[in-house]
Amino acid sequence: MCMRCGKSLEEKSGVIFGYIHKTDMKNLLRYKKLYLILDLDHTLLNSTSLAHISSEEEHLRGKVDSREDISKGSLFNLEHMHTMTKLRPFVRTFLKEASEMFEMYIYTMGDRSYALEMAKLLDPKREYFHERVISRDDGTQRQQKGLDVVLGQESYVLILDDTEKAWTKHKDNLLLMERYHYFASSCQQFGFSCKSLSEMETDENEGDGAHATVIGVLKRVHTIFFSCMLPSLTELEDELAGRDVRQVLKTLRKEVLEGCKIIFSRVFPTHFPARQHQLWKMAEQLGATCTVDLDDSVTHVVATDAGTEKSRWAVKEKKSLVHPRWIEASYYFWKRQPEESFSVDQKASS
Structure with missing residues (x-):
């Protein structure tokens, strides 16, 4: 047709x-x-x-x-x-x-x-x-x-x-x-x-x-x-009319990195708007809070180089220092990945 x-x-x-x-x-x-x-x-x-x-x-x-x-x-x-x-x-x-x-x-x-x-x-x-x-x-x-x-x-x-x-x-x-x-x-x-x-x-x-x-x-x-389904078809139509699978997906995704506060260190190109970068967007979709201000509330520093100022701060303050792939892996697997599996090599920068 x-x-x-x-x-x-x-x-x-x-x-x-x-x-x-x-x-x-x-x-x-x-x-x-x-x-x-x-x-x-x-x-x-x-x-x-x-x-x-x-x-x-x-x-x-x-x-x-x-x-x-x-x-x-x-x-x-x-x-x-x-x-x-x-x-x-x-x-x-x-x-x-x-x-x-x-x-x-x-x-x-x-x-x-x-x-x-x-x-x-x-x-x-x-x-x-x-x-x-x-x-x-x-x-x-x-x-x-x-x-x-x-x-x-x-x-x-x-x-x-x-x-x-x-x-x-x-x-x-x-x-x-x-x-x-x-x-x-x-x-x-x-x-x-x-x-x-x-x-x-x-x-x-x-x-x-x-x-x-x-x-x-x-x-x-x-x-x-389909939780709390109603028995009759008429009631079913009325009940499901207000449901949206997109909202369910969004809610589940936001649970993945809920409670994480992330700051990035030299991950984005110079002068690139941080909030427009795919990694920033991914992290927020996963429920994390992204920031450009370094303070004690930050839980994760995302970097590829352990020698940056923010990376050294993470090590000193016992915060998680992870590679950008940590965000990507968490995104694709719909589960917060072990930070130790995505650590940044500190020897290479020492």
Whole structure:
């Protein structure tokens, strides 16, 4: 069905969605389900051109999984697309558990043929997405993603993506994912000079990796949103009308660094407005208070150099001196990370 005029569309004409009428939304809410929008690349999986496989990744060619039983595999050689794709660890369990709480959509800036091929790898039995696959061919804004394509009420929608800039109008719905860089070409694309996971012949941990973390967050959001449910559908509609999943997400996020007061030391470029820096914004979203005034109420000094005046003060006053990655890790894992795991090397500056 055309999202603009309501005309029925053939499959080849583009995305096939049933317009989400109020009736459909009532049914979803009756079954305690919300909407979940999932990005593909660097969120659920990582792909590379076969031509870009490095010499240290050649071992992968002999480790690809058979497509006879896709549901058991995670590394696929798609020769017809000249592509190799690696599914992120825990993704199958993640999709299974998320499907019990959400109606899920794939939304990618890749083209439609690629999106459908990835959907086959992730959902070979068509249990989770059905026709709910959105590609750049279906978007209404160039280089931007929008919930106008999904047609669901924003207060009932969560988004999982590795790129905040793609959702400038819907940041409050977004759970930002740490990017999954399995292949060397992916690292190079984002300017990293380090070896990729595949080159090191390792991978994210199934038990406490990105998807294992975020499914826990989704469960908490879902539980809070549907708490104190009322028995009748009419009462349910009235009760849920005032609820907003974005507020639930915001509240949970602010619990992560609640009670922390942070000052930064030589982390931002000279003359850069501190309050506009991503780290400052992240810390505040996590519930921390950020300041430019050094006093006894400060609990954390964030720095990369232990030799700065503020860093030395932190050591002297027995305050936490942590690397900026402490904030990032706490943000992605939705949990305050151990400060000792992100200490600033004092020997290098002595």
